[in-house]
Amino acid sequence: MHRNPSQRFNVLMTVVVGAFLVAACSGGKSQPAGPGAGQGAPAVTVVSVRSEAVPMTSELPGRTAPYLIAELRPQVGGIVKQRLFTEGSEVKAGQVLYQIDPATYQAAYDSARANLARADANVQAARLKAERYAQLVGIEAVSKQANDDAAAALKQAQAEVASAKAEVDRAKIDLDFTRVSSPISGRIGRSSVTPGALVTANQAAALATVQKLDPIYVDVTQSSAELLKLRRDLADGRLKRAGSEAVPVSLVLEDGSLYGSEGKLEFSEITVDQGTGSVTLRAVFPNPKGELLPGMYVRARLAQGVNSDAILVPHAALSRDARGNATVMVVDGESKVESRVVTTVQSQGDAWVVTHGLAAGERVIVEGLQKVRPGAAVQAQEAGAAGSSAPAPVAGAPAAAK
Structure with missing residues (x-):
């Protein structure tokens, strides 16, 4: 049976609409749900931070210098x-x-000794004459003038002996100086x-230079602004002195390796360099194997105090905002995420040392940061618990400056 075009178009539209209805009904029953649909809050791993005493260190650039140096001339x-x-x-x-070559100096020395011997002989003759005249003047056998002349001649002869001795000493010094x-x-x-x-x-x-290299000095520089801040922190009690003994210093070599022996801070310069605005600090290190040579570039790590209320935060927990501020994500008591700006002063081991922005006991997210945003609810799991792969921060790790 033949249908006209309008009838065929109606039949086709009926088939298409029916197919869409069937697809819609079946899709509503079997299509997988979108992300987060029908699921709970995302799971994150957190670390409960605590305050503890942390040694504060500074890493300063410097160069090695000989302990003693002598230029031979x-x-x-x-x-x-x-x-x-x-x-x-x-x-x-x-x-x-x-x-x-000592030849001329040996001759001068010999001549000076001969002059001394002649002067000694003159003294002997002058002494005998003066003694005889002293006896004869008492019986008026010689005049007083002759006696006075004999006494003066004795003193002059003694002065010539003293001068000859000085010439011998000078000639001997010059002769000794021929041996450098x-x-x-x-x-x-x-x-x-x-x-x-x-x-x-x-x-x-100089003919040559002799340098004593064991021990050896390390001269480092610190800005006067950092030194003032350190003194204020110590005066205000934010930092405590590490002890009354000499400040220990560790050394990082040019290749990044740590020098095997620990040194001590000797002194701090009392004058600020007007050109650089820095103060020179001098440390001394043992150098029995001669590993440190004068002029080497090194970095010295100095313990400059102890912060008794510092907080260690794992490196993975910290990020930077658009302004460059250090931030962490904190889970509050209602299991909601809060962004917190913190102040870091240095890195210690695998953690940052935080001095402001966090309180002891707060929970910081270390894993799952890409799944959360401020204000969102989360399921927090403590690091180190079953099913958590994030390690807990290690307290008391070796310090390294930021």
Whole structure:
């Protein structure tokens, strides 16, 4: 049977509408629910923070410097005959390092000794004459003027002896200076002269340099603003002194490794550098193996006090807002999320040291932060409990500056 076009269009529309109705009915029964539909609040892992005493440390840049340093310069002129050391070796205090040709100085010393012997002989003759004249003047066998002249001649002869002795001492000093010795024990560097070189007294260029490297100094700088803040915190009681003994210092080398021995803070400079606005602190470290060499760049970690009310927050819990402020998500007593701005002063182990913004006992979210927003209800599970993979913060971990 043939239908006209209008009838075929009506039949087709009836089939299409029926198909849509069937699909709608079946979809309402079997389509999976959207995210969160028919489910409870999202689960998060939290850590209950607590206040504890935390040592506050500062990591400051610095460089190593020799404990003692001596630049060797000749005090007499002449030709260098011998170099009596190996460059880069250890030398002892008093060890002869260079020998300058002593011939002219030996001759001057011998001449001075001869002059002293002649002066001693003149004193002997003058003494005998003065003693005889002193006896003869009593019986008027010689005049008083002659007696006075004999006494004066004796004193003049004695003065010449004293002058001759001084000349001998000076000549002996010059002769000794032909042997250039090390004033300190330490490691000697390269030599600037070789045998045959002409050197002069008190020349500008050093023959060599000796440095004592065990122990060794580490000079670090701290801004005067940080130093003032530290003193205020100590005065106000926000920080307590770590003790009356010398402040311990640990050292981080250029490659990031920790130096094996701990040092002590020696002193703090009393003047602020006008160019940098910083104060120099000097620490001393043992260096028996010679690992630390002068001029090395290092970072020193100094314990500058103890904060008795600090709070440790795991690194995973902290983030930054659009303004760069440190924030954490806190679960309140009604199991709702609250965003909290906190103040961090340094990192310690795997946690941040927080001084403001949190109170002991509050629960901080460490896992599941991507599923929550401020004001939302959550199911909080304590870190370390069954089913939780987030580790609890470790208290008392080694300190590292922020």
